[in-house]
Amino acid sequence: MKRLLPAAFAVTYFVVPLFPPFITLTAVTIPGVSLVPAWFAIALLALMALFAIYATVLLLRPPIQKPPTLAPLLAWFAAVVIAGLLGFDPTAGMLFNGIFGLGVIWHLTLMRYYREPGVARAIYWSYMVSGGLASLAAIVMVAARIPANQYAIGHGRAIGTFILPGELAGYLIIFLPIAFAVARITRERALRITAWSALALGAAAFVLTFSRAGWMGLAAAIAFYAFMSGRVRRRYAPLFLLAGLAAVLVVFNAHHNPAENYTRLSIWQAGVEIVRRFPLTGVGPFDFARIYPLVRLPDGDAQAFHAHSFLLTIFAETGLLGLAATLAVWWRFGSAFYERFRAAKPANATLALAIAAGLAGTWVQGLIDTVSVVIFGLWLPSMALALVAAVDGLGEAE
16 A cells, blocks of 8 residues: 555645635635636545545554654644534534644654655655646746736736735745755756756745735745754844845835735734633634624724734634644644754755745744645645654655
8 A cells, every 4th residue: 555655645745736725615705716616626625535544544554653743733633623613613614624634644644654665756756846837827827917807806916826825925935945955955866957947936936926924934934944054054044034024115015905004903903802702712713704793893804714813813713722732733843853953964954944944934924824725735744744854854856
């Protein structure tokens, strides 16, 4: 059964840019345009479920391993499920609770089988090709202004196969550092060329998102990478943050019409009110939009799908229980990563640090935004990838 692992991982990483349309399968009215029809999203979700069943069978084969992140991940998943069952609409979050469960399985399978022949090579080849094509599609669509409704809704910002510009930006915050590291350390010439090409395309698409939260996220990712790389580069870390801030200030309201500055403030205040009323288990996953009209300020947006802040959204929807579980997972990951990073070989450390830097960047983006594709499609597998890369690097792709 393990012979299918390279193909399964290759397909999974290749279709990540097609994950955002899963939101169309819920009752939420999406604030954008989905290029993927509902039947395709259902078929893709079914395929991922089949892969999860296959991976679960492999995970249950003895000897059963217990990676350092297992207990907090299961606690996080349990907290989310409990919050959903106790929420205002238990069915609202069922789909994405299930997708979150698929992410847990993805994480655990990577932790156990990354060293299997062909797995690492399949992951990085698929990731580089997929990220490059997704970026190219976003660039072409903006340049050609097609589809017209997406171009108009996005105010000329790059979106591609995603629903919103911020989702593309969040995807690229993680992808770009990985592409940079792969291009630097791989000994395979074809993969190196592909990674550099994907990096160039991804950088162009990232700029065209005009996502202020995304720009600050990538600046933070680069600063984190520089700070952790050593004393020489550490001094440049603040400069990257200042460069990101300067870019945001220069294009303060570019391609944002109307500007979202004051609407975010009112949504945050509404989120705080939800937390104050339901502090223990929250209102339930994906129930923020249901409760928001009851607590919004008179001059606030009529509709909000989340709190435009990851921590505030988690707190409002899953309460203290979910917030504590979330922080426990990240604390355990951080401590396990640091231990492995300190003992890693230089090439392995470069790749692992690049992945961790991307994750750190999404946290900065998440301070003022909530990006579903990052939370449900990238965080858990990227955590596992950072941990195993610190030990095994690129594997056969090295």
